[in-house]
Amino acid sequence: MSLEKSIKDKSARIGILGLGYVGLPLGVEFARKGFSVVGFEVNPAVIAGLNKGRSHVADVPSSALGGLLSAGRFKATGKFDELARMDAVIICVPTPLRKSKEPDVSYILKATKEIAPRLRKGQLVVLESTTYPGTTKELVLPLIQSESGLKVGRDFQLAFSPERVDPGNRTYKIHNTPKVVGGVTPACTELAARLYGEVVNAVVSVTSTEAAEMVKLLENTFRAVNIGLVNELAQMCHRLRLNVWEIIGAAATKPFGYMPFYPGPGIGGHCIPLDPHYLAWKMKSLNFEPRFIELAGVINSAMPEFVVRRLAEILNLDGRSVRGSRVLVLGVAYKPNVPDMRESPAIDVVKLLADQGAKVAYHDPHVPTLEVEGIKLASKPLSDATLRSADVVAVLTAHSQVDYRRVAARARRVFDARNAMNGQRGSKVFRL
Numbered sequence: 001m002s003l004e005k006s007i008k009d010k011s012a013r014i015g016i017l018g019l020g021y022v023g024l025p026l027g028v029e030f031a032r033k034g035f036s037v038v039g040f041e042v043n044p045a046v047i048a049g050l051n052k053g054r055s056h057v058a059d060v061p062s063s064a065l066g067g068l069l070s071a072g073r074f075k076a077t078g079k080f081d082e083l084a085r086m087d088a089v090i091i092c093v094p095t096p097l098r099k100s101k102e103p104d105v106s107y108i109l110k111a112t113k114e115i116a117p118r119l120r121k122g123q124l125v126v127l128e129s130t131t132y133p134g135t136t137k138e139l140v141l142p143l144i145q146s147e148s149g150l151k152v153g154r155d156f157q158l159a160f161s162p163e164r165v166d167p168g169n170r171t172y173k174i175h176n177t178p179k180v181v182g183g184v185t186p187a188c189t190e191l192a193a194r195l196y197g198e199v200v201n202a203v204v205s206v207t208s209t210e211a212a213e214m215v216k217l218l219e220n221t222f223r224a225v226n227i228g229l230v231n232e233l234a235q236m237c238h239r240l241r242l243n244v245w246e247i248i249g250a251a252a253t254k255p256f257g258y259m260p261f262y263p264g265p266g267i268g269g270h271c272i273p274l275d276p277h278y279l280a281w282k283m284k285s286l287n288f289e290p291r292f293i294e295l296a297g298v299i300n301s302a303m304p305e306f307v308v309r310r311l312a313e314i315l316n317l318d319g320r321s322v323r324g325s326r327v328l329v330l331g332v333a334y335k336p337n338v339p340d341m342r343e344s345p346a347i348d349v350v351k352l353l354a355d356q357g358a359k360v361a362y363h364d365p366h367v368p369t370l371e372v373e374g375i376k377l378a379s380k381p382l383s384d385a386t387l388r389s390a391d392v393v394a395v396l397t398a399h400s401q402v403d404y405r406r407v408a409a410r411a412r413r414v415f416d417a418r419n420a421m422n423g424q425r426g427s428k429v430f431r432l
């Protein structure tokens with residue numbers, strides 16, 4: 001049967017490589033729509049947990065797995081030989097940065113090497129991992145063709161489709177977030193669009209894999225640059241003794257031509273701090289200086305230092321130095337209401353404070369323990385005593401279950417990097 005047909009009647013077998021934040025929700029969505037899904041993983045703990053119905057990804061409740069496992073529509077495995085049985089294979093492996101800020105595409109290469117020798121005629125391969133423009137055609141395609149002896153467009157189809165998961169977003173999930181698809185050939189695009197059309201409401205086809213790769217990088221660079229702009233604006237407002245949140249709030253009333261972004265203690269998560277560097281690296285290799293990306297990176301990555309400087313100024317009001325002061329960090333996850341610590345700027349703030357001799361404690365309802373360069377901390381209960389004993393409370397992430405009125409009432413001094421204290425007045429609350 002052709003893949004078009006088996007996609008339509010949902011008999012197509014879907015293989016997902018990498019069952020993390022991206023691959024697991026995607027695999028579960030295909031399985032929920034009636035497809036039979038096999039998740040290929042290299043982490044034995046993830047495989048064992050999932051096959052017992054335990055999800056390790058916050059957006060996928062364990063309750064969603066049980067029925068799919070017992071119906072035989074989802075399983076996790078480390079046996080890559082099963083790839084040959086799949087009709088469509090989707091790669092969702094990590095794409096980190098090296099310390100030098102160069103792309104680390106080794107996971108993509110390893111996944112491709114698992115697929116290539118087992119590829120058979122009629123299969124569709126899609127890369128979802130965020131990467132620089134050219135990866136699918138320059139790295140994945142030659143590897144698959146040379147190892148399999150099969151030809152793209154004729155024997156198998158290959159496409160890139162950027163992943164747009166926003167962990168913790170309650171409104172936008174896989175099904176109602178349009179999916180961009182670009183294939184090596186028009187037939188590749190068409191087939192990949194059909195596959196995703198089964199799980200998302202809208203598919204947007206672009207003319208090439210490079211275009212699809214660039215779409216993702218535009219989206220994330222747009223965020224990084226705009227956050228960089230408001231982070232610099234926050235510093236300007238501090239010098240001008242203006243409330244940056246008031247300025248942004250008023251500007252956001254303009255019904256056209258403006259979109260609000262908000263400052264903070266830095267940028268975190270798996271995408272915004274990393275992905276623009278994939279584009280920067282590619283452009284530098286073409287002798288092009290990507291200035292916006294570089295500047296946003298410089299401003300955003302300096303925000304933890306700005307936060308610590310502001311905390312030092314606040315402590316100074318009470319005649320205290322950072323050394324020996326008790327600082328309670330409120331919220332350490334990189335964004336509200338999730339346990340995700342990846343690239344969280346709170347890590348840098350805690351480290352900078354500890355380096356200067358502060359006694360740092362933290363409270364985060366989602367993050368029970370934290371380790372920063374050998375310093376092990378456990379989340380303190382947010383009792384009145386905890387709040388009162390700190391010389392300053394630094395709100396770095398505004399989780400919604402925290403009672404900020406109580407924080408403002410009990411704490412000696414508060415530095416609010418997220419405007420969580422919006423509406424709380426008084427000389428002890430200081431905003432970013």
Ligand SMILES: NC(=O)c1ccc[n+]([C@@H]2O[C@H](COP(=O)([O-])OP(=O)(O)OC[C@H]3O[C@@H](n4cnc5c(N)ncnc54)[C@H](O)[C@@H]3O)[C@@H](O)[C@H]2O)c1
Nearest residue numbers: 018019020021022040041042043092093094095111129130
């Ligand atoms: N998390 C997000 O919010 C997000 C958003 C947009 C884009 N992305 C992109 O999606 C991709 C995946 O990110 P993620 O957050 O899901 O990563 P993750 O670390 O949560 O999950 C990746 C999984 O892949 C597994 N893996 C590694 N090598 C493998 C291999 N050779 N075969 C099979 N499995 C393998 C890992 O064990 C891990 O479980 C990255 O390119 C990332 O930039 C992530």
